[in-house]
Amino acid sequence: IVLTQSPATLSLSPGERATLSCRASHNIITYLAWYQQRPGQTPRLLIYDASYRAAGIPARFSGSGSGTDFTLTISSLEPEDFATYYCQQRANWPSTFGQGTKLEIK
């Protein structure tokens, strides 16, 4: 299953709302996760099964979608949110990741 993330790069300012998209090549129901990777750091699980926040993840992060179209929303950007975000499907083995969206400061 191929995951396509858009946009490749998103330029926003702190305090703005960010909307990141992930489209699957086949129906993955809600078996989608989102990860954040800050520069030089290890990836961190944000959202799993499309809409469930992982432990310790702030409420400004939310996920939605089902089937083939999914969205990660960050309601009000904090400075530490500027990072690369990856979606990942687990509907079918092998699990696959999208190519990533880089969220940069405008």
Add this chain to the structure above:
Amino acid sequence: QLVESGGGSAEPGGSLRLSCAVSGFTFGRFAMNWVRQAPGKGLEWVSAISSSDGSTKYADPVRGRFTISRDNFKNTLFLQMNNLRADDTAVYYCARDSGVVMTAILHSWGQGTLVTVSS
């Protein structure tokens, strides 16, 4: 805590064995995964192993060359990598799954170990 080791340099066709030492949670209760990231590139899921029956899954590029295994007594995960290719060059992360069964929901990650394949 997950701490990878065993990375380094290898020639094409060579072998390496990665380890991931686990502490801070009951290793035997969780499936485990390996994920890699080539320099400057995105994430690629590599392999998973259940905690109970030892069942395994592999990504297509590594199937038949890589073997995932675990020692629940030593709280350690392994990745035996044979017939290495240049495109296996990456940082390899071990990651803890949700529970006993493989779900590929990667709740916590190690810091990674770099594997470089070059002649």
